[in-house]
Amino acid sequence: MVRKNTLFDSYLCTVEQIVLNPKASKAQKYELALKQAQVLCEGESNLIANLANITALLKETFQWFWVGFYIVDTNELVLGPFQGPVACTRIQKGKGVCGTAWDSKKAIVVPDVSKFPGHIVCNAASLSEIVIPILKNNEVFAILDVDADRLDAFDETDHKYLALLERIVSPLF
Numbered sequence: 678m679v680r681k682n683t684l685f686d687s688y689l690c691t692v693e694q695i696v697l698n699p700k701a702s703k704a705q706k707y708e709l710a711l712k713q714a715q716v717l718c719e720g721e722s723n724l725i726a727n728l729a730n731i732t733a734l735l736k737e738t739f740q741w742f743w744v745g746f747y748i749v750d751t752n753e754l755v756l757g758p759f760q761g762p763v764a765c766t767r768i769q770k771g772k773g774v775c776g777t778a779w780d781s782k783k784a785i786v787v788p789d790v791s792k793f794p795g796h797i798v799c800n801a802a803s804l805s806e807i808v809i810p811i812l813k814n815n816e817v818f819a820i821l822d823v824d825a826d827r828l829d830a831f832d833e834t835d836h837k838y839l840a841l842l843e844r845i846v847s848p849l850f
């Protein structure tokens with residue numbers, strides 16, 4: 678069923694299908710993606726299924742080079758659901774952008790990955806990156822990592838809305 682979404686009149690939306698107005702702003706795309714993520718996760722309790730759908734939703738909405746989750750497993754991050762080229766499977770705490778975000782419990786925006794000390798190159802085509810730690814009770818359970826194949830692809834809008842997405846993802850853990 679395709680129905681008109683009352684909150685976002687310029688879009689057609691079902692849980693499975695999203696038809697974006699090509700003129701939608703980045704913020705509008707995020708608003709709809711967040712709403713869709715919430716609906717997807719409300720109807721499913723399986724963590725991997727939900728994380729997988731969120732990465733697909735983000736990839737389809739923004740056409741980022743790579744988007745995925747790294748999940749905390751004892752003392753390292755292990756690759757979880759993602760969309761994009763194959764990636765590094767394990768990252769140590771404090772290493773790279775992801776390991777640093779885990780350690781600091783803070784989001785990191787990297788306009789130029791070549792300037793981030795210790796950046797881990799999973800794919801040389803990745804030029805900028807944003808990393809959001811997924812926290813629950815002040816403990817990091819996973820990392821959301823987004824890579825772009827152009828410099829300076831992420832700004833305050835990405836930071837703001839991915840932090841809101843974190844609030845949808847956090848209760849899944």
Ligand code: SME
Pocket residue numbers: 743764765768772773774775776795796797798799800803806822824
């Ligand atoms: N660049 C990341 C590694 C993960 S990949 O980009 C998918 C980092 O420095 O932690």
